[in-house]
Amino acid sequence: MVDHIVGSLLFLLNLTGSIRGESTPSAVATTSALVRQNDMTALEKKFMAIQLHTLTNMEVKRASFAASLSSVADEKKRLRIETVLGRLNEINTLQTTLFMNILKRLQTGLNEVQTKADAYGKETGKDLSKVYQAIDLANTALADAVTAVTVQAEQVYTLTVTTAGSVRESYGKERSKLASDLKKVRDTVQNARKKVGEALKAYRAASGKTDKIIVPTASSSAAQS
Amino acid sequence: MIPITVLVMAIGGVFAYKIYTDSMKANDTEVPVVKTLPPLGDTQGKPAKGYALVAGPASKSGSMLVAEATESGKIDLDTILGEVNDAGEAELKSLDAVVNEL
Numbered sequence: 002m003v004d005h006i007v008g009s010l011l012f013l014l015n016l017t018g019s020i021r022g023e024s025t026p027s028a029v030a031t032t033s034a035l036v037r038q039n040d041m042t043a044l045e046k047k048f049m050a051i052q053l054h055t056l057t058n059m060e061v062k063r064a065s066f067a068a069s070l071s072s073v074a075d076e077k078k079r080l081r082i083e084t085v086l087g088r089l090n091e092i093n094t095l096q097t098t099l100f101m102n103i104l105k106r107l108q109t110g111l112n113e114v115q116t117k118a119d120a121y122g123k124e125t126g127k128d129l130s131k132v133y134q135a136i137d138l139a140n141t142a143l144a145d146a147v148t149a150v151t152v153q154a155e156q157v158y159t160l161t162v163t164t165a166g167s168v169r170e171s172y173g174k175e176r177s178k179l180a181s182d183l184k185k186v187r188d189t190v191q192n193a194r195k196k197v198g199e200a201l202k203a204y205r206a207a208s209g210k211t212d213k214i215i216v217p218t219a220s221s222s223a224a225q226s
Numbered sequence: 227m228i229p230i231t232v233l234v235m236a237i238g239g240v241f242a243y244k245i246y247t248d249s250m251k252a253n254d255t256e257v258p259v260v261k262t263l264p265p266l267g268d269t270q271g272k273p274a275k276g277y278a279l280v281a282g283p284a285s286k287s288g289s290m291l292v293a294e295a296t297e298s299g300k301i302d303l304d305t306i307l308g309e310v311n312d313a314g315e316a317e318l319k320s321l322d323a324v325v326n327e328l
Contacts, residue, residue, distance in 0.1 A: 081328060088321050096314045103306070110303035172325050176318060183313040190311070198307045214303035 030137040031130035033119050039140055041108045044147050048101055052094065052154045059090050059157050072164055082160065082168055089158045089172075089179060096183050097154040100190050104146055107197045110216045111139050114197075114204050121208045135203040139196035146186075146193040153186045 030036040066086060070079045115136050122129045158179055160171045205211055 078328060081324070085321060085325055085328075088317075088324075092314045092317045092321070095317075099311070103309070103311070106301070106306050110306060113303070168328055169325060176322070180313070180315065180318055187311055187313040194307055194309075197303075201303060201307070215300045216303050216306060218299055218301055 030133050032133055033115060033122070033129075036115060036133055036137050037140060038112060038115070039108055039144050039147070041105055041147075044144075044151075045101060045105060048097075048147070048151045048154060051151055052097070055155050055157060056094070062157055062159055063087065066159060070162055072162060073168075082162065085168075085172060086158070086160050089160075089175060093153070093156060093158065093179060093183070097150050097186070100150045100153075100186060101147070103190055104143055104150065104193060106216050106218070107193060108143055110214055111136060111143070111197050111200060113214050113216065114201055117210075117214070118204050118208070121204075121210070127207065129204075129207055132200070132203045132207050135196070135200040139193070139200040142189075142193040142196035146189040149186045149189040153182055156182060 063083070063086065067079075067083055070082060073079045073082065115133075118129050118132045118136070121127070156179075158175045160168065160175060162168050162171060201214065
């Protein structure tokens with residue numbers, strides 16, 4: 002528990018310098034130079050470090066949980082309960098990884114929108130302040146979503162089994178908690194998605210261009226770097 | 227007189243037959259032929275499994291299109307913006323079924 006709290010504090014202290022939240026007073030950017038892009042590579046590194054730390058925590062908890070299952074006489078049942086617990090945490094890991102990948106692609110797409118806006122502004126000399134405002138807001142929403150996903154990646158779900166019959170009750174509570182947590186994170190990702198969509202819409206409205214914004218997938222961008 | 231008549235008729239018959247078969251050959255190419263592919267058999271004579279290449283348009287499922295987009299290494303931003311996520315609900319439901327059997 003103490004370890005968990007200390008980990009959360011360290012994480013928050015470490016990120017306050019680079020991530021902007023909704024609470025940050027922000028003068029919204031009106032030019033490309035004022036738009037503050039998120040350093041997604043650094044944020045992803047932190048996310049992965051925290052996910053790795055959580056996996057270690059999970060293994061420790063799983064070992065102590067296995068020892069606490071002595072009240073369940075049937076060995077097959079014990080193994081299945083352990084599998085259920087492992088699967089609960091696995092779903093969290095998979096979903097947070099999925100969310101992080103979506104955010105990375107959205108950030109890449111948003112950066113591409115900014116590049117296109119820059120080129121269009123240079124070519125025509127038009128005022129694109131509304132586009133840059135939308136891009137800046139999308140960057141803030143992406144940063145908020147990354148924070149939410151990273152905090153969620155730190156969560157460990159556990160079952161308390163006192164009697165053979167208490168498994169379902171304990172599972173029900175943890176399952177509801179996980180589902181509720183993931184839905185909250187999904188909503189922040191959805192908000193980021195919406196803001197990126199608004200930035201794209203603003204660029205298209207200002208430029209009159211409807212060309213597609215192509216985003217490289219994770220594998221191809223890894224190959225490029 | 228009779229052998230000459232028979233000979234003329236025979237020669238006429240040959241020509242008539244040639245004209246008839248030639249006209250049938252022309253019809254063969256004009257009529258579309260529906261070919262049925264034999265099943266893909268294996269050496270042990272078990273029921274065939276697998277896919278055969280056939281001509282014509284092929285429909286693609288959503289997952290095939292996603293796989294194609296991923297394989298190509300590029301994806302359109304509009305597609306990303308339109309994606310929907312169930313926040314792990316489907317996986318949790320399948321886990322519920324496992325717990326119900328405990």
